[in-house]
Amino acid sequence: MTTQQIEELARQVESLPSQQQREVADFVAFLKTRSKPRGTPGHTLNHLIGSIPSEDLKEIMDAVNEDCSQIDWERWK
Structure with missing residues (x-):
């Protein structure tokens, strides 16, 4: 202005x-x-990189992929 x-x-x-x-x-x-960003800035979480075991990450990814591929059509009516 x-x-x-x-x-x-x-x-x-x-x-x-x-x-x-x-x-x-x-x-x-x-x-x-x-207009202010909400939440935690990503760089403050850098110390957590690598702290989740790879087996757990695989389990998480499998669960996400399985659940995201399903659509509950009844719920959207």
Whole structure:
């Protein structure tokens, strides 16, 4: 936004009743939190690389592949 647009927006917000100004502030806070990534950054988990035994990884992959290849059509009705 340009400085002029920001100033116009500020004027519009200032002209609102105080309750609506609070709603604008709440909405801006919501927009700021929505744009932040959620969860744990991947690089913080690097120390776990290689900590799961390969036999367990194979079992996990087999379970995922088996379950993901099945569709419960009744559940989607």
